[in-house]
Amino acid sequence: MKIRPRKTPPTADARDRSIKNIPDTKLPVALSEKMQLLKPYIEKNYDIITHSFYLEGNPRLEAVAVYINQVIDIEILNLHILKPLMLNCDREDLLTSGSHTLIETIYKTSITASRIAKIANLSSLVQTIFDGITILMFDGLDDVLAIDIHGGKSRNIDVPPAEQTMRGSREGFIERVDVNIALIRRRLRDPNLVVEKTLVGRRTRTEVAILYIDDIADPQIVQKVKDRINQMDIDGIVASGYVEQFIEDDPSSLFPQVYSSERPDKLVPYLLEGRVVIIVDNTPLALAVPALFVQFLQAPEDYYERTLFSSYIRLMRYVAWIVAVSLPASYIALLSYQPELLPYDLLISFSKARVAVPFPVVVEALIMEIIIQLVIEAGLRLPQQIGQTVGVVSGIILGQAAITAKLASPIVILIISVSVICTYALPASSLVLSTRIIRLPMMMLAASFGLFGLSFGAIIFLTHLVSLESMGVPYFSPLAPTRFSDLKDTFIRTFMWKMNKRPVSIPSHNPQRQGNTGEEND
Amino acid sequence: MKDKTGSMISSKQLIFVIIGAQFGLGVFSLPRVVSEYAGKDAWIAVILSAIIPIISLYLIERLGKRMPDQNFIQMTTALFGKYIGSFLIILFIAYVIAFESLVVRIYAEVTKLYLLPKTPLTVVLLMYIFTIIYIGSKGARVLGRINEFMFYLLLLSFMFLLLPLGQSDYTNLLPVGESGLKGIAQGAFTSAYYFAGTEILLVFYTLVNKKEEVMKAGLTAIGIVTALFCAMVIIGELVFGTYGLQKIIWPGLVLLKVAQIPVIERLEFIFLFVWLGTGARPTINMGFAASLSLSQLLRIDEQKYHIYSLVFVGLGIFILALLPHDVLAAFKLAEYAGYGFFVMGVGYPLLYHLAAFWRGGVRMYV
Numbered sequence A: 001m002k003i004r005p006r007k008t009p010p011t012a013d014a015r016d017r018s019i020k021n022i023p024d025t026k027l028p029v030a031l032s033e034k035m036q037l038l039k040p041y042i043e044k045n046y047d048i049i050t051h052s053f054y055l056e057g058n059p060r061l062e063a064v065a066v067y068i069n070q071v072i073d074i075e076i077l078n079l080h081i082l083k084p085l086m087l088n089c090d091r092e093d094l095l096t097s098g099s100h101t102l103i104e105t106i107y108k109t110s111i112t113a114s115r116i117a118k119i120a121n122l123s124s125l126v127q128t129i130f131d132g133i134t135i136l137m138f139d140g141l142d143d144v145l146a147i148d149i150h151g152g153k154s155r156n157i158d159v160p161p162a163e164q165t166m167r168g169s170r171e172g173f174i175e176r177v178d179v180n181i182a183l184i185r186r187r188l189r190d191p192n193l194v195v196e197k198t199l200v201g202r203r204t205r206t207e208v209a210i211l212y213i214d215d216i217a218d219p220q221i222v223q224k225v226k227d228r229i230n231q232m233d234i235d236g237i238v239a240s241g242y243v244e245q246f247i248e249d250d251p252s253s254l255f256p257q258v259y260s261s262e263r264p265d266k267l268v269p270y271l272l273e274g275r276v277v278i279i280v281d282n283t284p285l286a287l288a289v290p291a292l293f294v295q296f297l298q299a300p301e302d303y304y305e306r307t308l309f310s311s312y313i314r315l316m317r318y319v320a321w322i323v324a325v326s327l328p329a330s331y332i333a334l335l336s337y338q339p340e341l342l343p344y345d346l347l348i349s350f351s352k353a354r355v356a357v358p359f360p361v362v363v364e365a366l367i368m369e370i371i372i373q374l375v376i377e378a379g380l381r382l383p384q385q386i387g388q389t390v391g392v393v394s395g396i397i398l399g400q401a402a403i404t405a406k407l408a409s410p411i412v413i414l415i416i417s418v419s420v421i422c423t424y425a426l427p428a429s430s431l432v433l434s435t436r437i438i439r440l441p442m443m444m445l446a447a448s449f450g451l452f453g454l455s456f457g458a459i460i461f462l463t464h465l466v467s468l469e470s471m472g473v474p475y476f477s478p479l480a481p482t483r484f485s486d487l488k489d490t491f492i493r494t495f496m497w498k499m500n501k502r503p504v505s506i507p508s509h510n511p512q513r514q515g516n517t518g519e520e521n522d
Numbered sequence B: 001m002k003d004k005t006g007s008m009i010s011s012k013q014l015i016f017v018i019i020g021a022q023f024g025l026g027v028f029s030l031p032r033v034v035s036e037y038a039g040k041d042a043w044i045a046v047i048l049s050a051i052i053p054i055i056s057l058y059l060i061e062r063l064g065k066r067m068p069d070q071n072f073i074q075m076t077t078a079l080f081g082k083y084i085g086s087f088l089i090i091l092f093i094a095y096v097i098a099f100e101s102l103v104v105r106i107y108a109e110v111t112k113l114y115l116l117p118k119t120p121l122t123v124v125l126l127m128y129i130f131t132i133i134y135i136g137s138k139g140a141r142v143l144g145r146i147n148e149f150m151f152y153l154l155l156l157s158f159m160f161l162l163l164p165l166g167q168s169d170y171t172n173l174l175p176v177g178e179s180g181l182k183g184i185a186q187g188a189f190t191s192a193y194y195f196a197g198t199e200i201l202l203v204f205y206t207l208v209n210k211k212e213e214v215m216k217a218g219l220t221a222i223g224i225v226t227a228l229f230c231a232m233v234i235i236g237e238l239v240f241g242t243y244g245l246q247k248i249i250w251p252g253l254v255l256l257k258v259a260q261i262p263v264i265e266r267l268e269f270i271f272l273f274v275w276l277g278t279g280a281r282p283t284i285n286m287g288f289a290a291s292l293s294l295s296q297l298l299r300i301d302e303q304k305y306h307i308y309s310l311v312f313v314g315l316g317i318f319i320l321a322l323l324p325h326d327v328l329a330a331f332k333l334a335e336y337a338g339y340g341f342f343v344m345g346v347g348y349p350l351l352y353h354l355a356a357f358w359r360g361g362v363r364m365y366v
Helices: A012-016 A031-044 A075-089 A099-110 A123-130 A175-189 A217-230 A240-247 A264-272 A307-336 A344-354 A361-380 A383-405 A409-424 A429-467 A485-489 B011-022 B026-047 B053-067 B072-114 B121-137 B141-165 B180-195 B198-207 B209-248 B252-259 B268-273 B275-297 B302-322 B327-360
Strands: A048-057 A061-070 A114-118 A133-138 A144-147 A194-201 A206-213 A258-262 A276-280 A286-289
Touching: A031 A061, A031 A123, A031 A133, A031 A361, A048 A075, A048 A276, A048 B026, A061 A075, A061 A123, A075 A133, A099 A383, A114 A123, A123 A133, A144 B026, A175 A194, A175 A206, A175 A264, A194 A217, A194 B011, A206 A217, A206 A264, A217 A240, A217 A276, A217 B072, A240 A258, A240 A276, A240 A286, A258 A264, A264 A276, A264 A286, A307 A361, A307 A409, A307 A429, A344 A409, A344 B209, A361 A383, A361 A429, A383 A409, A409 A429, A429 B121, A429 B141, A429 B268, A429 B275, B011 B198, B011 B209, B011 B275, B026 B180, B026 B209, B026 B252, B053 B180, B053 B198, B053 B209, B053 B327, B072 B121, B072 B198, B072 B275, B072 B302, B072 B327, B121 B141, B121 B275, B121 B302, B141 B209, B141 B275, B180 B209, B180 B327, B198 B209, B198 B275, B198 B327, B209 B252, B268 B275, B275 B302
Parallel strands: none
Antiparallel strands: A048 A061, A061 A133, A114 A144, A133 A144, A194 A206, A206 A276, A258 A286, A276 A286
8 A cells, every 4th residue: 555655734823824924913903003004915906905984973983994806795895884884883882882892783783794703913814805805994993803705706607518418417516615515505405414614725725625424424534535635735726636636545546536526416426425525616626535446437327317228338338448448459469469369351351451551550559549649639728619620630631641641551540549439438537538548558568568468457457456545445446345235336327226225335334325125115 | 453554354355365376377287187197087086186275274274273363474483483483484485486486487488379479488477577576565455356356357257168168078078987086086186286375374364354254265265266177177078078188288278269259259369368367366476475474584564675575586486487498397397396285285284283282282272
């Protein structure tokens, strides 16, 4: 078992300490002194807005609102904070009630926005402003109010572009962590669903939410996930991919050990199986651990469609994976080392097609493989219309030209195309990436040692897969170690009412999933 | 028991480890060797020969039960003292290296013959050794899982051996008992060599988490291997007949060529995919056992430096495998190696029992 050496986790204090080293002084009473203290931190920033106003009453009380433009919801600020405070502030005199009760009165009676906190020292004041929270400071009161009215423009909930579905929900995650959590909450109303939040990144201070069902998920795994996330000591993260790379068990493996998806309806069943879901702010891709290898060959449609059809599709995916990994390699091995294993007629047509090609099989196959990989890469980031053109040009013209130029035989183009199609038949994009890479060493081994090389590659990759772990859970389970009770949801997907137990491959402390027996009740 | 080092295996995995240690390339030549003595009754001989591994299993299990907390090394030094104990362990390691070097050599020769006629022997050998070291370096638990998975793969590929049954002649097995008691006994004796690998339990006993299930697991493993051996011999007899079998060095491999099915034409293709896996498995398991014993003997950190003793064992196997100058010499040596199994599988546990008896008296047996 390979465990990355990890440094001791940074203390919460060290992580929260802001970069500028803001002194921890207590805020003064007078508003002008507060502004004086705050000024060096915000004066250079054009987008931080300070808005002075008077609270209604006699005598009038001077106050300042500080917020970042477009990060807060300006409408809420005007309607639910400024308007009641300026026009309708029912309060006693500062002198009669004392500063402590007065601030309570202000926010309990006059502010209609929710999520309010009190702040008393400078460092957390500055940090709160930069976290995007609106600050209200009053003259004569040492506490300031922090009101969370995050808002501003964001993308609407949309169809997830990379994970389309025929029958499932059309909702995909967006870039706002709160909205994403709500998408899961709406589907899973269990009071045991725990949502914990933590901040990652010294400078970016990105919100990372950890979700699990308290009475299903294995506490050890939950703890492990939390520990690994807390151990991240980095200046900034901008996507969930950062978190994935920090928490996976074997970073140098070709295989993905963290499952990522942008569909809430995919993650809710995972939560129900005892997995832990991690949602990172500013990323529409949520993560789920522990991940199993077979999971990357399963799609949510498998559960939405009827059993027979989805079992068939699932078997096809396993075939697709094996073909994607080994077809070009088998072609090379058979043609260059063991032609006697091919049927005679087939061999003749193969060699006829290859007569004009001056290269060995492996060179021919490698040329085509590399061209196709580049075409995929080229089409990926182009606008859709141009991307299609590149696809058509490469598909029809390049292929035909390669044959005419005698760089490749039609058969090798067929073989490579089939393996590429099989690669993209896989439902998880992270497995697609690793499959694209694995094909190459397999082709090299086949070119050097024929079928023996393939067999060698197979056993090495198999050993690697079997030895992998995701959060300490065997990655290749339920195949090895074999868990027979999970096999009904591995190569095939058995009837819904037969899956009474949660999968044993994922440790959980509540094995019973449902009570259906499949018998009719009279 | 808490699994601290990640090196414990379940009793279920022990089944597959024992199967893996016993079931190798030998199965392809077994029908020829056994039928040489036992003729048409080869299958009876194979069933009878299972007695020897069962005896070995029983002896080792009793030994382990007596000293459940001690591993092979601690047990040996406790019984024989430091010097004789170390000698016995080094002998065991040397036996494994020598035995497996022959297995690897024969395997590499077959690979060369069938798959890679022009590739130098050293390259093929090195690929085997690399596989052994790579899998061994992952620890006992991964070894158990690999063995488990490979067993199912093996069963699947074994199904292809059933296809030639279309050309079988059941009269090849009749009359039963023709070769007489002597022939059957001689056949059983030869076929018992093929169960070499049972002695792996000497090392693996302490790694199993449920000691009370070891006996059951061992019996299951021997039962499965006997059934597979028996099936192989019967299929060989049915298709080729006793006289036909004598003419073929590797009847198991030829069986694959006999069956012709449309489109795929030759079945070996599918079989060859698991070729290295099935063939190197005994060496992987035994090599791991030997290197583990070596690390324990030298008292080095099993987690950190196990890889070095693995490399040592691997290199030992590699060098010894190069010694026989051709495959026939290797075959000749393999005949002697069979006796090694009797020494290690039956002789060693007996010797240990005697030593324990001498040291602890009768009371220890109660």
